[in-house]
Amino acid sequence: MAATPVRGLGHSVERKEDARFIRGKGTYVDDVVLPGMLHMELLRSPYAHARIRSVDTTRAAAPPGVVAVVTGELMVQHNLAWMPTLSGDTQAVLATDKVRFQGQEVAAVIAEDPYIAKDALELIDVDYEPLGAVTTPQQAIAPDAPLIRDEKEGQT
C-alpha cells in the first residue's frame, strides 16, 4: 500500500506530551509547590445523621504550624456555609447544624505541613447527638423515617 501523507485522520499520531510523563517529570496539581504554601486536611463525620451540639477548636488551633481551624459556624459568619450543586440542590460546605451523611466535612485545618494539619484534626472536639440514620430506600419512604434533609421540609 502506498504511503499516504499524515494529515491527522486515519493515522496514529505520536503524542508530544509523553516525554515528560514517562520520565516522571509531569506537573500534576499535587506536585506544585509555591512559596508560603499551606496544606488543608478535613475532619469528617463518623455519623450518618447527627446534630452538632458544638465544635471546639481551641486545642486544635494551638500547636505550632497550625494556621487556621475552620468550622461551619465560621462559614456562616461569612455567608459561605452552603453551596449550590450541579443538580440545583444545595450542599453544606462544612456542616453547621447537622451532619447528613457519614463522611460529611465538619471542619478544616490549615497548616504549614500536611502532617501538622492531620495531627490537629484529632484535637478538634465535636459534640454530636446521633440521630436515626436511613440506609435503604425502603427505610426512606417509611412514614416514620427520620427526616435527614429537614432544611427541605415542605419543598417536595
Add this chain to the structure above:
Amino acid sequence: MTETTISSGTAAAPARTPLTVTVNGEARSAEVEPRLLLVHFLRQTLALTGTHVGCDTTSCGACTVLLDGVPVKSCTVLAVQAQGRNVQTVEGLAVGGQLHPIQEAFHQDHGLQCGYCTPGMMLTATAFLAENPQPTDEEIRWALSGNVCRCTGYQNIVKAVQSAAAVLRERS
C-alpha cells in the same frame, strides 16, 4: 503575588531519626520523623514528584516504587523501613538520557493518557519482566492487577509490556 501570611510559631521539632536510602543509585540522607511515609520522603524531602499519590490507601498502585527490586506501594511503607536499602523510582528508569524499553514501549503503544498511573505501572512491569521475560497477556494482567488505570485502558498497557518484553529478550 503576595506571600501568604503564616503563623508566627514554627513547627515544634518532633523526634527525628537519621535516614540514608540509596535512591536511583545515589545515597540520599535526611533527618526524618519515624512516621514519615516513603512516598512523602521521595516527593517532599527529595522533590522526586514522579511517584504519585493516588488513593492513599494502598489500593491504586500509583505510588509503586521498587524496594531492593521488589514493587512496593510507597504510601504504605515508612521511609525508615528503607534505611540502607535501594529504592528505584520512575526518575531512575532512563539511564544517561536513554529511555528504558518499558518507557519507550508505553510511548509507542499509547500505554498512557493522563500519565498519573504510568510510573507505578512501569515499575511494576519492569520487576515482573525480570522474573518472567516471556509472559502471556494473562500473566501481565495478573502482575499489574495492583495498579489501577482510569483513562487509557489496560489493552495498550498490556501491549506495551509485551513490546518491552520483546526488546528486553533481544538484549539479553
